[in-house]
Amino acid sequence: MNTQKSDELFLKAKNLMPGGVNSPVRAFNAVGGTPLFISRAKGSKIYDVDGNEFIDYVCSWGPMILGHAHEKVIEAVQKACAYGLSYGAPTKKESELAELIKECMPCVEMLRMVSSGTEAVMSAVRASRGYTGRDMIIKFSGCYHGHSDGLLVKAGSGLISNSSPDSAGVPKSYAQNTLITQYNNKKSVEELFEKYGENIACLIVEPVAANMGVVPPKDGFLSFLREITRKNGALLIFDEVITGFRLSIGGACQYYGIEPDMVTLGKIVGGGMPAACYGGKKEIMEVISPVGKVYQAGTLSGNPIATTAGIETIKILMNNTEIYKSLDEKAAKIEAALSSLKNVTVNRVGSLLSAFFTNEPVFDYNSASKSNTAEYSKFFFHMLGSGVYMAPSQFEAMFVSNAHSEEDIEKTINAIKSF
Numbered sequence: 331m332n333t334q335k336s337d338e339l340f341l342k343a344k345n346l347m348p349g350g351v352n353s354p355v356r357a358f359n360a361v362g363g364t365p366l367f368i369s370r371a372k373g374s375k376i377y378d379v380d381g382n383e384f385i386d387y388v389c390s391w392g393p394m395i396l397g398h399a400h401e402k403v404i405e406a407v408q409k410a411c412a413y414g415l416s417y418g419a420p421t422k423k424e425s426e427l428a429e430l431i432k433e434c435m436p437c438v439e440m441l442r443m444v445s446s447g448t449e450a451v452m453s454a455v456r457a458s459r460g461y462t463g464r465d466m467i468i469k470f471s472g473c474y475h476g477h478s479d480g481l482l483v484k485a486g487s488g489l490i491s492n493s494s495p496d497s498a499g500v501p502k503s504y505a506q507n508t509l510i511t512q513y514n515n516k517k518s519v520e521e522l523f524e525k526y527g528e529n530i531a532c533l534i535v536e537p538v539a540a541n542m543g544v545v546p547p548k549d550g551f552l553s554f555l556r557e558i559t560r561k562n563g564a565l566l567i568f569d570e571v572i573t574g575f576r577l578s579i580g581g582a583c584q585y586y587g588i589e590p591d592m593v594t595l596g597k598i599v600g601g602g603m604p605a606a607c608y609g610g611k612k613e614i615m616e617v618i619s620p621v622g623k624v625y626q627a628g629t630l631s632g633n634p635i636a637t638t639a640g641i642e643t644i645k646i647l648m649n650n651t652e653i654y655k656s657l658d659e660k661a662a663k664i665e666a667a668l669s670s671l672k673n674v675t676v677n678r679v680g681s682l683l684s685a686f687f688t689n690e691p692v693f694d695y696n697s698a699s700k701s702n703t704a705e706y707s708k709f710f711f712h713m714l715g716s717g718v719y720m721a722p723s724q725f726e727a728m729f730v731s732n733a734h735s736e737e738d739i740e741k742t743i744n745a746i747k748s749f
């Protein structure tokens with residue numbers, strides 16, 4: 331495969347941006363090699379600057395559920411651009427988008443638009459603290475909730491409360507209020523509530539973990555989280571940046587039939603453009619300024635172009651919910667092919683899936699970490715060479731879109747089987 335132009339652009343970019351990229355995983359460090367520089371995308375395909383074509387299973391890390399450059403979305407965005415790109419003032423469209431989200435996710439009685447998933451989670455956590463008057467939060471090892479200081483925290487050894495920063499530049503004091511526990515492990519959650527229950531503002535969880543590879547919740551785990559948070563007066567926050575509008579029109583809340591107190595949604599509410607939101611019960615959301623005392627603001631929040639793309643995308647999904655069945659069927663075929671590989675464990679929920687290069691079950695961060703990342707890297711380059719673009723890391727998800735054709739799926743399956 332000729333990658334000369336990508337290689338040249340990467341050399342130049344490395345002098346301009348840390349690692350040549352604007353988000354670390356794009357640098358291909360986890361698989362080695364040089365990242366492809368993308369020039370365009372349409373439907374199920376993504377094209378690099380050297381003219382190579384790939385079937386895309388990154389889908390901009392999820393939101394391109396309808397495929398790239400969907401005609402209706404692009405048409406609406408182009409029309410909206412003519413009316414101005416940003417006002418920093420309220421628009422009718424913000425309420426239109428909020429109403430659509432509310433209709434799909436009834437637990438979201440009120441919401442606030444922001445620009446990224448990181449911002450949504452950071453603000454939701456602040457709201458939970460403002461609402462409960464408590465400082466501590468619980469997160470799970472391996473669940474990723476963006477890069478705000480209090481969430482870039484890892485478990486320390488020994489004491490269960492001994493968390494530490496997971497990035498240079500995060501003060502130890504920020505880590506102190508973030509309690510880390512194990513995904514799918516009820517006992518570890520109970521221990522934290524027993525010890526710190528009165529100080530815990532919220533428990534935040536990816537209802538299907540998708541940032542340590544895809545790790546589904548065990549039966550009853552999410553309802554257990556619902557019960558224990560309620561019992562202890564803490565808020566349950568579902569981080570649906572990845573699962574929202576992907577597992578079902580009502581996200582993981584609908585898929586698993588659980589009603590969290592708050593939800594965070596990302597990129598998909600902007601149809602892939604920079605938009606995100608957090609929302610929940612009205613009583614909780616009314617702690618946010620200017621009604622309440624929790625401050626949060628942003629010029630680009632509710633940006634008219636991103637809002638337009640979000641409205642169009644969500645409307646198409648709402649009017650065509652059979653898409654979810656078809657996504658599930660396509661992903662199941664890929665799952666079956668991946669499962670035929672030796673020493674591979676496949677986890678899948680709907681159109682989200684991961685092939686872990688380990689023959690042991692993967693149910694939390696420790697079990698995911700046992701994967702053979704060198705083998706994943708070989709697999710990644712084999713797929714790339716076969717015209718299939720997957721996440722350049724063992725610990726990211728594979729996303730199937732409505733634009734993936736039967737032919738795309740067949741080609742993907744053949745590429746998997748020839749590994």
Ligand code: HOZ
Pocket residue numbers: 353354355356391541726
């Ligand atoms: N780790 C992010 C996805 N889970 C990467 C986003 C990006 O590089 O665009």
